[in-house]
Amino acid sequence: MTYRMTFRGATVPAEPGQSVAAALVAAGILDWRTTRKEGRPRGLFCGIGICFDCLITVDGVPGERACLVPAADGMRLGDGTDTGDDPAGPGPGKEDGDAASA
């Protein structure tokens, strides 16, 4: 079967086992956020979780690395305002997700 995800209203197909970033690139979408200073487009660069260029909101969770998140059926990608900026402030901190609350 082919998964169906949505990115800013558009349907993006994914092969089970593909990453979110791979599915976006395969669909011809090369960038999915902008930088907060110059508003430059950013997408996949290192492809292996090192560079954080590919940050994306996944099902409402901001700041995920699209190259590492496995695609899943029905996934909602991006919120249209992704800048890679973190609501909790600068640096590699993340909003606390449900799954991790102690």
Place this chain on the structure above:
Amino acid sequence: MPHPHDVAVVGAGPAGLAAAVEAAEAGLDVALVDAAGQPGGQYWRHFDERHAAPGDARGLPGGPVFTDLRARLRALSGSGRVRYLPGRQVWLATRDDDGTFTLRTTATVSAPVSAAASVPVSAPESVTARALILCPGGYDRQLPVPGWDLPGVMAAGGVQALLKGHRTLAGKRAVVAGTGPFLLPVATGLARAGAAVAAVVEANGTLGWSRDPRGAVSAPGKGVEALRYAASMARHRIPYRTGTVIREVLGDGRVEAVRTAVLARDGRPAGPEREIAADLVALGWGFTPSLELPLMLGARTRLDLDGSLVVVVDALQRSSVEGVYVAGEATGVGGAALAVAEGRLSALALAASTGDPAGTAAIRRVRRRIRRARRFAAAMHRAYPVPAGWPRWLPDSAVVCRCEEVTYGDLRHAHADLGATDPRTLKMLARPGMGWCQGRICGFATAGIASCLSGRPSTAEDLRALSGRTPAAPVRLGELAALAEETGGGGPAEETGGSS
């Protein structure tokens, strides 16, 4: 606290897999933590095994070595002799007063992924162990070039990861550029998958290493490998432009072309220029080892032949920190075969130190193999250096730090007008390496720029100033708070300090 393991291995690439399997088979109680959802690391990256297709294994280099190690890991993990923790990143490593190590881990992916996802989300977990074997691997080394932040420009390893790990071709017409033998499998992999490869742009010469008698003799099999790539390049009619560099990536909103220049006799890109159309540019200038955890634990480091910061280890892979072994790229970039050997040696040496004499002959054999592979790696590093004086080619507008959008001009200004003559001050005043990636991508380049502006060669201290990172992975505020509570208030930065 749970009962400590005899050893915790970090990383399940070539070095870590070999170390974990060897240690467990020698009778040690092993934990294996890996950021990926399945073993293999970057070198043996392959498509999600639960959705495997017949073609996935094709092009997996050293396949039989991997499948053997994976089978042994499965058996050991099934019988409880290896506690295998995939999909988890270590964000803090500490050594307690009694010599026990604690690794704090967090899920690599925290999004509420569905049941179809391969990386399970689970609660934060600590791993304690009496010894560590750190096998963190590495990633593509980058030099900034104008336009390298355009969508469609990727790290060479990332292009390959998309192909091998996700069956995804990142473009239709590619240019692969930088230096080193790794550019060739990336180019031929793209061509096999159906892309037109417009050029491989190599700053150095053709197969220079095969003329280095010290290295070529020590690894005869490598000559055959090089010939195979050369034949594949010819079959796919891929132009190999040596002594050439990309001066600029061109495009409006995405990559459309690159402008290349031939390096003149004096090493400057003053030779003939050429514009090559492309929608994908893959860049790589060798590899940067991941040193977050060794540095966090206080391990001594040095500058390697290729200009990378690496961990100092002795003939048994022991770092300067008692109980911490390091194997693979982190001790010096040298490829998968060397990494496997170093992983094995770490495990054998650790087992011997805990009273297992059985490995003595094996230790001698694997050390011979390591010495041979090191000689070959050294020949490669001599043949594919980063071009001297490369920062002088940059225009002021070139972005150096992609996260904080710091340009070469910003760095030059901080140096000339604000007196930032060392990387640490440069980082404080101009903010390169202060963003999300914590300098992983621009650290090597920033160190090179700092030293070049000061008219001196890069030192280990330059790189150290840009390599310390705490936490070593993104971590949720809840996990940080839990740690502060547990340790009586102090944050992790205070606890480990020093390296950044």
